[in-house]
Amino acid sequence: MIKKLMIKKRNLFFLSLLVQFSLFAQEENIGAISTDRPNATYAASMMNYKYLQVESGGIYQELEGNGYVEDAITYNTSVIRYGLLTNLEVQASWSYQENNYHHRDLTSKNGFSALHLATKVGVTEQMGWVPKMTLFSQLSFPFAASKDYQNETTGIEVRMLMNNDLSKRSSLSYNLGVNKLNDASEISYVYTLSYGYSITQKIGLFAEVYANIPEDHTAEHFWDIGGTYLLSNNFQADLLFGTGFDNAQNYQIAAGLSYRFSKNPSKASEVK
Numbered sequence: 001m002i003k004k005l006m007i008k009k010r011n012l013f014f015l016s017l018l019v020q021f022s023l024f025a026q027e028e029n030i031g032a033i034s035t036d037r038p039n040a041t042y043a044a045s046m047m048n049y050k051y052l053q054v055e056s057g058g059i060y061q062e063l064e065g066n067g068y069v070e071d072a073i074t075y076n077t078s079v080i081r082y083g084l085l086t087n088l089e090v091q092a093s094w095s096y097q098e099n100n101y102h103h104r105d106l107t108s109k110n111g112f113s114a115l116h117l118a119t120k121v122g123v124t125e126q127m128g129w130v131p132k133m134t135l136f137s138q139l140s141f142p143f144a145a146s147k148d149y150q151n152e153t154t155g156i157e158v159r160m161l162m163n164n165d166l167s168k169r170s171s172l173s174y175n176l177g178v179n180k181l182n183d184a185s186e187i188s189y190v191y192t193l194s195y196g197y198s199i200t201q202k203i204g205l206f207a208e209v210y211a212n213i214p215e216d217h218t219a220e221h222f223w224d225i226g227g228t229y230l231l232s233n234n235f236q237a238d239l240l241f242g243t244g245f246d247n248a249q250n251y252q253i254a255a256g257l258s259y260r261f262s263k264n265p266s267k268a269s270e271v272k
Helices: 002-028
Strands: 052-064 069-085 088-101 109-112 115-124 132-141 155-165 170-180 188-198 203-214 220-232 235-244 249-261
Touching (some): 220 249
Antiparallel strands (some): 052 069, 052 249, 069 088, 088 109, 088 115, 115 132, 132 155, 155 170, 170 188, 188 203, 203 220, 220 235, 235 249
């Protein structure tokens, strides 16, 4: 009797281990990392429940104003993303930037930007040509900014993030939104459109157009191209080059790294 009881307990123990291992394997089977960088189009995809991801990089822009040239550098565009619920992602971002003016009457400045806190809420999955949709909302708090970049009011931005998978290798991502930032007296409308194509499981390319359209000022239209490289399922590098169509941005270059912290580090294998 005792021997039979011990055998049953042993079998239950191994069965529970098998179930836990199976659930753990399913938990890690979430595919390759998906990021909101390096382009202007935010992804409709969200962080999986209880997963943490850090996206960071740098941007250099050469801008041209009325009789002067400006070098705008962002050294650290760090964004921390976390899957708080199965259908809710929270984000926090903060950056250090520098603006150098090639004009004797203009003073260069540098310091931290405002602190941005944001959420993503899933709306619907893709159904045929109906896109996957996610609602993005963000507040920008000026109290965290350095003096040179401190605004008087809190900024706000809302976007609907959409994505259509066109094939196993290609997708179309696009955003529509509105914002009121940098103490602006008017709201601005935003659109982005990005086409992505995976050459291999590791290498992806994209081309994008986007714009910021103030209610009472001239719209600013931009384009960029770039690529991503998967170092592993949880680790991605990216590179971007872009410029403006009809405005003061001569060009911009951006590069960065993104890492998703795995619940099971041994599963964070290289992409084949």
